[in-house]
Amino acid sequence: MQLTASQPTGTKVDVPMAPMIDIVFQLLIFFMLNLKILAPEGDFSIHLPQGEAKGENLADVAIKVGLRSDADGNLTQLTIGNRNLGNDEAAFERLNREIQQIVGRPGNPVVGDIEVELDADFETHHRHVVKAISSCTGHRDPQTGAVTRYVERIKFAPPRASRA
Amino acid sequence: MKTRKIDMSLSEADMTPMIDIVFQLLTFFMIAINFENTKADERVKLPRDMLAKPPEVKPEHELVLNFGFERNEDGSKKNAIPTIFYNDRYVEVGQLTADLEQEKRVMEALHGKEVIDKVTVLIRADSEVPTGLVQQLIKKCQDNGFSKFSLRATAEEK
Numbered sequence: 001m002q003l004t005a006s007q008p009t010g011t012k013v014d015v016p017m018a019p020m021i022d023i024v025f026q027l028l029i030f031f032m033l034n035l036k037i038l039a040p041e042g043d044f045s046i047h048l049p050q051g052e053a054k055g056e057n058l059a060d061v062a063i064k065v066g067l068r069s070d071a072d073g074n075l076t077q078l079t080i081g082n083r084n085l086g087n088d089e090a091a092f093e094r095l096n097r098e099i100q101q102i103v104g105r106p107g108n109p110v111v112g113d114i115e116v117e118l119d120a121d122f123e124t125h126h127r128h129v130v131k132a133i134s135s136c137t138g139h140r141d142p143q144t145g146a147v148t149r150y151v152e153r154i155k156f157a158p159p160r161a162s163r164a
Numbered sequence: 165m166k167t168r169k170i171d172m173s174l175s176e177a178d179m180t181p182m183i184d185i186v187f188q189l190l191t192f193f194m195i196a197i198n199f200e201n202t203k204a205d206e207r208v209k210l211p212r213d214m215l216a217k218p219p220e221v222k223p224e225h226e227l228v229l230n231f232g233f234e235r236n237e238d239g240s241k242k243n244a245i246p247t248i249f250y251n252d253r254y255v256e257v258g259q260l261t262a263d264l265e266q267e268k269r270v271m272e273a274l275h276g277k278e279v280i281d282k283v284t285v286l287i288r289a290d291s292e293v294p295t296g297l298v299q300q301l302i303k304k305c306q307d308n309g310f311s312k313f314s315l316r317a318t319a320e321e322k
Binding site for chain 2: 017021024025027028031032034038039040041042043044045067073120121122123124125126127128129130131133134137138140147156160162
């Protein structure tokens with residue numbers, strides 16, 4: 001049997017690169033112009049806000065957290081129940097520890113029945129409320145980055161009247 | 165007079181390294197681009213928190229409300245009263261009812277009557293907005309049938 005190998009012609013086929021480079025540059029410019037360097041964002045869920053959305057109280061235990069502020073919205077007092085925790089960064093850490101003590105060990109089956117009610121003055125800056133929600137929601141270990149969840153159900157007390 | 169002959173033969177530049185680099189850049193930008201955050205309004209200075217993490221499961225339907233202050237270029241407030249940034253308009257909380265009704269109508273027309281119970285209202289409120297106004301905004305949304313709410317914060321690394 002005779003094997004016939006096709007004879008290489010030896011001619012070099014030039015692929016036109018110019019259109020591909022044009023398109024690639026167009027794509028590059030599109031993606032460069034659309035790129036926005038943004039920090040990642042996360043959400044905190046609120047369950048039954050205003051405390052009257054569905055007309056039923058699902059929680060067996062409600063922890064009342066209060067945020068008092070001056071007319072400019074600066075925090076003057078953070079409370080849990082009737083206890084004053086202060087008005088600085090350490091106050092939120094104290095709140096976090098208080099919640100941890102109430103919740104007990106992480107993964108406690110009763111945790112699902114615990115609800116936190118936030119009662120904030122009208123003028124209180126939103127960041128203080130988010131900080132309080134975060135302190136009630138859980139704790140993040142600064143070394144390992146591991147998150148321990150405490151209370152998932154957060155609601156707002158009926159809004160207070162504005163001072164203005 | 166002697167004249168020097170110039171060699172007119174074309175010398176082709178090697179394009180391969182340039183194409184390699186351009187493809188590398190293209191791949192980087194394609195991966196880095198985040199179309200998810202197109203609803204994020206940079207005028208809103210979100211509160212920062214260590215526990216704020218991007219949700220693992222994205223809500224099926226969401227309504228993003230950016231709530232902040234009109235600001236000058238230097239970041240100072242142009243107007244002391246915070247407004248909702250809604251379709252290139254600045255709407256005060258009290259005047260949002262018509263827009264929320266329209267959002268509800270559009271969602272119901274697109275996804276059916278029951279969709280409103282599945283919509284999560286994502287509130288991107290500026291860190292200095294008074295809490296009372298955020299609660300008023302939530303109340304307005306509740307009056308229009310929305311029942312799920314989330315407050316958004318920027319993830320903080322320590």
